[in-house]
Amino acid sequence: MQLGIVGLGRMGGNIARRLMREGHHTVVHDRNGPAIDTLVAEGAKGANDLAALVQQLDKPRAVWVMLPAGEPTEQTIAQLADLLEPDDVIIDGGNTFYKDDIRRAQHLAERQLHYVDVGTSGGVWGLERGYCMMIGGEQAIFERLEPLFATLAPGEGDIPRTRGRSGPSERAEKGYIHAGPPGAGHYVKMVHNGIEYGLMQAYAEGFDILKTKASESLPVDQRFDLNLTEIAEVWRRGSVVTSWLLDLTADALVADPQLGSYSGSVSDSGEGRWTIDAAVEQAVPVPVLSSALFARFRSRQQQGTYGDKLLSAMRFGFGGHVEKSE
């Protein structure tokens, strides 16, 4: 098949590569010229602007926008909408808020354009491992584009089949699903990231306990001289907490058990926040997912917060307690 791709960063570029490897054709654009050149050297057709990109695609066209969520994606889709023709498809592969997907799909539908949202996990490993994709959009359009998704997805690989499944592999077993109408793809991806935050924080807290127990500031008779690198490794072997995130933890600890190259200032992205907003909107208690997000917020405030200062002020007020430095 043929696909237009706008945005040739790490994700967009590798999507083009993985498609071309399997014989698909791509027409690519990026506002950064050399990024286009690189892909052209690998077999893509280049386009210096969106109009040129649209012109080089056969109808009905499909254009994959792989840009940062928010303004860059919003503006590009608006421009494409003016250039495309009825029955063409715009695919948003970024980290868009699902309510924006719904709004866009409705606007584009008025022009007889189709909108597909693709939530993708597996980021930098996608070229090698394939992309895990959760896709929102009309059923017919999803099916029209399915050869692309099938190529981008990891496929069955050597992952043991889920107990109780039989017969030919379903899409999910190949690594992509049609999650529902526009917005559903990014909705599922959003919750995926919410879970991801929770999983990561669970490991972080556990290793923090282990690290503290090994701390030289503890009296010798209360201390265990634990080897965190070995603990992460052994848990990869038949324990209940086995996971890819644990594998990455084991990698990091082999490289440096002190994790000395990190300051511990942890960013968060839209999905983690939107997951909490969605849970609040749906009245679902999410103490773990919210705690994980808040831990990241807190990690970026290396100074005492105003709230913490207020605690100290109250303690001074009722008990005359003076802050200790620890």
Place this chain on the structure above:
Amino acid sequence: MQLGIVGLGRMGGNIARRLMREGHHTVVHDRNGPAIDTLVAEGAKGANDLAALVQQLDKPRAVWVMLPAGEPTEQTIAQLADLLEPDDVIIDGGNTFYKDDIRRAQHLAERQLHYVDVGTSGGVWGLERGYCMMIGGEQAIFERLEPLFATLAPGEGDIPRTRGRSGPSERAEKGYIHAGPPGAGHYVKMVHNGIEYGLMQAYAEGFDILKTKASESLPVDQRFDLNLTEIAEVWRRGSVVTSWLLDLTADALVADPQLGSYSGSVSDSGEGRWTIDAAVEQAVPVPVLSSALFARFRSRQQQGTYGDKLLSAMRFGFGGHVEKSE
């Protein structure tokens, strides 16, 4: 009545003063001589050691130990136990873990000594406002000592009576209760402090939101130039969040709206921790009380935690994300 008091810090000294004001007699000891002299000048009898203190008391004796919880209290009680005689009473007015009370009471009972645990709130304000007391011990011993408790307590004051109460005031309305057998006093005080942590953190988070909304780092059109001092004050006037802790917040914000004299490193004491342990033991979910304790733990780690570094390491592992400084 007559009372021996061991430990003449802020609490012990003021307990002696409040008792003497109302005509009670005290025999006082502290390992710091001048502290004894000060009280003697105010009418107390001084004792240079525990033996002298015991000797000056009429039988059956009552000795109030007002020392830091843990070793200082433990040792003093052990020494007193050797000096006292059957039917004498040891009162622990400190912040002792209630299981230690139970253990001690059992040991002392073998020697026919009585043990009373008094949980006290209102610390530095006690001389002026009176002490709110939660008392554990045998019923008969509690009643024997009740004249002391009645003097130390705030009394009815001008606090509006609770709806539905009638007839003569009960003990609780005067500011002290017999909570139950030995340990029950400190148990109730422990939970009191757990609640206190939760209340404080609720205000801290709320004021943190307000402060952040007024932050100059926000775009002008998203900012409200809120006056936190006025907000604290107005909430004291008929709002649902009216409380003594809010009064103290209002005091602190009048003194300095930036709370600039505080670093935000917040200590915690045994009770806050034991409350969580008790909840875990009793299988009671306490997300708010535990969150409040953890916020204090976190406030003291001004550097990135190991757990936070691990989050960054995982993010680098799966997404190539590099830490940003914020």
Place this chain on the structure above:
Amino acid sequence: MQLGIVGLGRMGGNIARRLMREGHHTVVHDRNGPAIDTLVAEGAKGANDLAALVQQLDKPRAVWVMLPAGEPTEQTIAQLADLLEPDDVIIDGGNTFYKDDIRRAQHLAERQLHYVDVGTSGGVWGLERGYCMMIGGEQAIFERLEPLFATLAPGEGDIPRTRGRSGPSERAEKGYIHAGPPGAGHYVKMVHNGIEYGLMQAYAEGFDILKTKASESLPVDQRFDLNLTEIAEVWRRGSVVTSWLLDLTADALVADPQLGSYSGSVSDSGEGRWTIDAAVEQAVPVPVLSSALFARFRSRQQQGTYGDKLLSAMRFGFGGHVEKSE
């Protein structure tokens, strides 16, 4: 002064009453005729529709809308906007989301109408105690309406003055503040409610621990036969956790220590949810405020949640654990 009031429920009706007591004039409307009649009998002028209400007011007019947030308020304000004339003021006294205030104020400004948002705490007690008010709007309009606010507010009363304050009382000390531009009033009220949830949950958890410790299902030697009614009462007397919410707790426990008339299904309102959304938007960690909201969500799910079932399914999967009934 003169004020139009739309919505004569408990809040709207009592606002009219408190104003009239002090000599203000009101023109009142409600879609429920008898509610109008009642107020007319107490001295108000009645209006059968919004047009009649507007007609009976002198320019520049002020109309206080006291209706449920959302559609009822939105529609009424839209209708009033069509009836009012330049320099008139619409006051929203309900529980509106502050971003809706900002939007409305901008729309109304295009018609030279003013918008004032009043966050009110103290609900059903307002007639007696006065209303604690946080007010957003233009400075000049706030001042124009100030005689109304001053009447509705509690006034200084006999609340001890905040330490460090001197000179004549400021507005906040009388129970109302000008919090900032449109939206600021409801923003501050929103955070107030967020704090309120946190405070309430702190007490709830603490009393849950006490209740569980007194449970007959515990072995006798681990149980304390605690009297929660007395504990709530004694904490009102000089303890650190003294508050109006504790007073209400004491009321409730005198009436029925088992709280047997309640099922424990706890509602939440917009403000509690918006506080979390605001904190997430502003990157402020709010573990206590969010835990309090989630506890309410959970309280309404008397059946096992899907998430809980999934936990059981996983436990069965890795350990063969079968659910126990407890």
Place this chain on the structure above:
Amino acid sequence: MQLGIVGLGRMGGNIARRLMREGHHTVVHDRNGPAIDTLVAEGAKGANDLAALVQQLDKPRAVWVMLPAGEPTEQTIAQLADLLEPDDVIIDGGNTFYKDDIRRAQHLAERQLHYVDVGTSGGVWGLERGYCMMIGGEQAIFERLEPLFATLAPGEGDIPRTRGRSGPSERAEKGYIHAGPPGAGHYVKMVHNGIEYGLMQAYAEGFDILKTKASESLPVDQRFDLNLTEIAEVWRRGSVVTSWLLDLTADALVADPQLGSYSGSVSDSGEGRWTIDAAVEQAVPVPVLSSALFARFRSRQQQGTYGDKLLSAMRFGFGGHVEKSE
């Protein structure tokens, strides 16, 4: 090697089997006679009581106690201590609190007996997959027993090697580690379980959000008809949240997407609680791990809690709010 095994439940029996498959010799005892017979039929030597078991073992002996933590284990170890001779080893393979391990090891050392604690993950799957083991004890004794551990462990299997590791496999890569002195094995296992709770709750909350979004109680235009079975499956394929727990989730959802055979009453075990106690003792903030534990506590209270009732009582008190049934 030769090993005595006491306790032939699922774990103990399969440990015997896995050892015998590789040529080790076992002497087995259980208070349930037929359990002994079964193992004898598979090649073990049977012992009708502890004395007989000790008698059949060559010196220095090693006896693996595989019983429920607490009294059963405690008593058995006490009895064995009386039967064994200097240099013999007692292995506790159960879920013992690590401070109990430390205490026991000290007591046994006075009799020149050795104590080894083995934390084991992978429970019911151990016979097939091998046991992931975290082992505490003296270095020399660990090494003496290492042939047993090496047999019980999973071995390298086909798990990809951790990046940065080279040379011959280390113990951790084969699925067992010497974590440290007595108690260290169970300490690491305890934290493992704490993490496990956090991971599980992260998935539970995420799937709860997804489930709620698909709820028929939502208005159609806010609903996504999500297929949770397919979502769990696709996340197994290259996503960041890939894990064994997700595999088990996928299994369960294939069997019944409604999870209808579960009530959602979720048990917890000692380790999950002790992890929180340890974190509190070590002043490590663990909002996720504690939230996960509290969610289990709450899952077992199908009726409204006392705390929830108190919330309703307060709401009635300040706002006249009456509980709604939902």
